[in-house]
Amino acid sequence: MSKAYRFNALLTETGWLNNAVVTLDENGCVLSIKQDDLAQAENINGFALPGFQNAHSHAFQYAMAGLAELHEGSGQPDDFWSWRSAMYDLALQVSPEHLEAIATMLYSEMLRHGYTSVAEFHYVHHDPDGNPYSNLAELGSRLISAAKTAGIQITLVPMFYQKGGFGKEAESKQKRFISKTIEDYYRLLESSEKAAPYYDQAKVGLGIHSLRAVTGEDIIQVGRNFGNNRPFHIHVSEQIKEIEDCKAFYQQRPVEWLMNNMDLNPNYHLVHATHLNDDEVKGIATSGAHVVLCPTTEGNLGDGLFRFHDYKALNGSWSIGTDSHIGISPMEELRLLDYGQRLTTHKRNTFYLPYHGDSGLNAITMAYKAGKQAMGRSHESFFEIGQPFNTVIFDANSALMAATNIKHICNTIVYASDVSHILGTMVAGEWITFKGHHHNQGHIVSDFVKALRDLKSRL
Template identity: 60%
Template sequence: MKSYTFKGLLTENGWLENITVSVDEKGIITNIAETESVNSEIVNGFALPGFQNAHSHAFQYAMAGLAEMHQTGQTADDFWSWRTTMYNLALTISPDDFEAIASMLYAEMVQNGYTDVAEFHYLHHNKTGVPYSNLAEMGERLMRAAEKTGIHLTLVPIFYQKGGFGTAATEKQKRFISPDFEAYQELVKASEKVATNYKNTKIGLGIHSLRAVDEESIKKIATFLQANQPMHIHVSEQLKEIEDCLDFYGKRPVEWLLDTVDLNDNWHLVHATHLNSHELNGIAKHKANVVLCPSTEGNLGDGIFRLTEFQKQNGNWSIGTDSHISINPFEELRLLDYGQRLISHKRNTFVTDNSGNSGFNAIKMAWKSGRKAMGKSNDTFFKIGEPFDAVVIDSKLPLIQATKTEHLCNTIVYTGHSSSILGTIINGDWKAKHGKHLALDHIIKDYKKTMEVLAVRL
């Protein structure tokens, strides 16, 4: 049993000041009160709910920043050329490499205030494309990385069957492939079994994209979904994908989904960048979620999601770091907002009927849908009976120190950076403090060794 006293704790209704949170030995919140308990740790900080990272491909962290040599006078560098670089990397990674890269990445996430991650995982098989004897070998390496770093993991084993609409998988995709729905079911079952050994892991379901899985299998997987289990899918990220889908199905991707499956609030449509109004309205009407990854979408030149219109219909959205070109939730929220401001010439992106407090609304909206992306149903930031997960902002920073609580969330979201974070608490324990994960030295050692062996960055 321990307790922390904060200068402020953010609730869905605003700040509580000088508040003490007590937790039991498992890190579950037992009490939230204004009175300080005798042995309470006094924290010079403001606690926000931990950020939810709703979309990650851990191995891509190893190539962050390496696809930026753009030469003039040659074929345009775009998403598809970036993908070739990514495939080449995917072919080289061993289970040990995977664990080392994911551990480094998840430590970075925790340092940056993420307490949960949904891993969109499709690097399933060995380098020759043969399944490991433990079908969930690579998934288990992600679970180990999550355990080392303390982050809550929702592992989403991805169903990846084909190379494109109606075309077979290519040689470079051989590590991703489940040939049919039954093979995918086996993979999910193996992942669920292994996950019982890891206290921080849940299992979701996912389809890589409409181009990567056939119609019958998509229908089957949609019915296989259990209550509260999240279902993730990449959709409408690239214009070429829309054209290919129109050619193959005679419909746009989200239009096809709306007509074919029971799209509901378990579904998390990743990117959903290019939507017509019918699709945009359909997602909102069915209460499905979109997962926006502004730094990756910007980096890949995807386009800008129609967030302002989506929000007018109370659409649900979360954020993800996807390719990990950035691992900073403040940057994701700002990029998301500024993209809308730049095209609308207005500044009120995150405004709701009840509140014009942008930073607060952004935190609340991303958190609520982010929790669902993890397969977690609680909708209260800090609740007795739930794990205590928080990112704590340093109250001694000059800007924060001079700010009254009314402007605090906006100051944090619009000016915040990694060093604004005093630390991150997961399951009631500090996991990172003053920008450093508590297990960082060990994690960095393994990561450096892996990067030397892979030799992609050095």
């Protein structure tokens, strides 16, 4: 059965379409979008935006969100590397059932906050002893299953992870991550591809965990084989120590090495890219590759500030991700990204573009376009004919929205709203969350609490 919704307004790349009627086919794909006062349609008192794209997630880390903040007198430095050690301890304990329960909760929370797609940068592949599961993609399959239960679009990005550091064998704590050879990794990739058809909103990308995690020659080989036809994700230049280690090993900085050895192109998604020199900022921007920025995690881990101002001046492309899930609101990511720049440049126009001065619309548009590419999905316009209708709808009855002229709505959303202003989220034309509730909330929450009690990690 086809259906039709009428919204107060629907966001297009050129601005708002008032009284927008969207008709959908029986699969929830868009048949038509037009301004129409008369058509028969279900009236929804809200502002429809394209669903936000979460381009970087490690689902299991949601189980430790907020737990790395008790800094009690050990005298140890508390930095990214000590946080990583705690994260490894968690990664060693998680069973397939735990992972599915955690990811289902996390993805339903992402939907409640307005994300409709997630790219899952997945590197915990094996059982707790480091042996492959009989289904090599057992844990990847659990993530796809979680996405299906929650109702979010997923791009599973199984990661190649081979080494413990530049020229170093893997540590014992990393044993669940490791593909020893490129053939091992390709087998994992193949199993992941077989798991994807279980859910019609699942896709598979690929990638390298980081330059420190795979030998240079294998990184080059994976890039040659796949870097021109699907989203290729990689962590890069997040930490100063990583830059120093890379220089000591390759006599090149990480992004410099990528520029010299890989055919960087619009399929590449460089996650963090926090510490760049001028040539690297320019090299990424002119290659057409994208950066994936995760401001709440980067802030939480003390990584540093990405050179957004310089990168944007060169028309660099970027998306957002929630990474460790210390924050799962897209508005929070966009604001923190912006305010980091304002605090250092003493200017307020971070997202300004010469042809358009609406900061909120620009931020939504830039993050959306690169985010869709990170998912390996088409991105010609916010709502495409023939594509699933995925939207987050802000409540036109909320006090702030009700009193606001349409020309200020994008900025009210990005700079002055939170999850309480969201009426709901639809994927493929179906309400997945409505007024703060996910349609399967009861069992998702109870399964999650049970898994975390079993893990004992939050006690």
